[in-house]
Amino acid sequence: MRPAIRSTFDVISWLEARSVADEVSLNPSALMKLLYLGQALYASDNKKTKLMPATFLATDVGPIIPDVFLAMEHGVKISDPVEPTPVIEELLSAIWTTYSGLTETELDKILLADMAIKAAKDRGRNSEISMAEMAKAYPGGIDALQGQSLISKFPDGSPYKMEHSNLDAVPSANQEVRFTADGRSVTKWVPKKKVRSKDLKSSKN
Numbered sequence: 001m002r003p004a005i006r007s008t009f010d011v012i013s014w015l016e017a018r019s020v021a022d023e024v025s026l027n028p029s030a031l032m033k034l035l036y037l038g039q040a041l042y043a044s045d046n047k048k049t050k051l052m053p054a055t056f057l058a059t060d061v062g063p064i065i066p067d068v069f070l071a072m073e074h075g076v077k078i079s080d081p082v083e084p085t086p087v088i089e090e091l092l093s094a095i096w097t098t099y100s101g102l103t104e105t106e107l108d109k110i111l112l113a114d115m116a117i118k119a120a121k122d123r124g125r126n127s128e129i130s131m132a133e134m135a136k137a138y139p140g141g142i143d144a145l146q147g148q149s150l151i152s153k154f155p156d157g158s159p160y161k162m163e164h165s166n167l168d169a170v171p172s173a174n175q176e177v178r179f180t181a182d183g184r185s186v187t188k189w190v191p192k193k194k195v196r197s198k199d200l201k202s203s204k205n
Helices: 008-022 028-045 066-073 086-099 104-112 115-122 131-137 141-145 197-204
Strands: 057-059 062-064 151-153 159-161 175-179 185-189
Touching: 008 028, 008 066, 008 086, 028 062, 028 066, 028 086, 028 104, 028 131, 028 141, 057 115, 062 104, 086 141, 115 131
Parallel strands: none
Antiparallel strands: 057 062, 151 159, 175 185
16 A cells, blocks of 8 residues: 655654744654654554555664664755645644653653554564554554544454443343453343233234
């Protein structure tokens, strides 16, 4: 699939411009972590499509695009970056608003819980982090960052909202609540009036 934007450096230029406007210090290491989160969240919302034509490796210091990281360390910049589309800018703005105020230690804690990075490390040091695993690691996508309904799925594929219980109301005394093996609540409804077979026959006549 075609990446959503021409170059990783177009995204870097946007983030650096935002950091200057907001007077926030942004070193190459923290910037790389924001790039990773952008790639993962975009993949989650867009069927594993890449935001940038970039491949991240799982290293001891976090997810890294080696050639881009080296270029940033040596001060490489582009003079005429491509402006992101409104959809991409919405994502980048959400990422910036959510994560720019965090310390790098706090960003590291978020990525420490990232199952895509863990899976790549299990395959060996500096292994590639797959797009499928990145998308799976952030099931809520951009909606989760913007405080909208975070939709996830049960093992059978059916959706549920994580911000509240699956029970729409507190069950009455005549209702029995059970839980399935995958954690879903199942309410057994008990009718107030017993229905007998002769009642059904009489209603048909």
